[in-house]
Amino acid sequence: MKLQYASADALARLVEDIRSAEEGFLPVQEIEKAPVLFGHRILPMSVGMLSGIVDGHPKLRSGREITTSQVYFIDTELGVARTMSRWYRLDIPAVQRFN
Template identity: 65%
Template sequence: MKLQYAPADTLSRLVEDLRLAETGSLSGSDFSDSPILYSHRIIPLSVGMLQGVVEGHPKLGTGRDITTSQVFFIDTDLGLARTLSRWYRLGVSAQTGRC
């Protein structure tokens, strides 16, 4: 049996993005095409995930209630989250009414 959760290039992009986040090198212009997740909340599973209404997702479109892949980085002050597959800009939270 062979199991591959994610391709190496996806994981490589994730590691690059986490390095940018750790060094404080994130630029707002890098996220202008990232989907926005409204009414988001963290799902209490064995791994952190987000659930919310998405806007501008390249595959899922706009207005759908989605659950993301695993969250590896989240900064509510910046309004950003990095999942396994992509960055999300965080709209208003379902729990706090803020990012």
């Protein structure tokens, strides 16, 4: 049996993005085009994931509640998160939105 969660190229892009983010450099043009998660929250699972209402996702319908792949980087002050597959822009968290 062969199981591959992600390609080496995808992991290399992820590592490059995290290194840049740790150094304070974010890919502004890429993030401007990233899907937005409204009412996002971090899910208490064995790996960190986000859920929320998505807008602008290249594969998923806008207005739908989704659960992301594993989160590898998140900065809520800047409103960005990097999952295995892509960047997300973060709107107001669910806790703040509904209080």
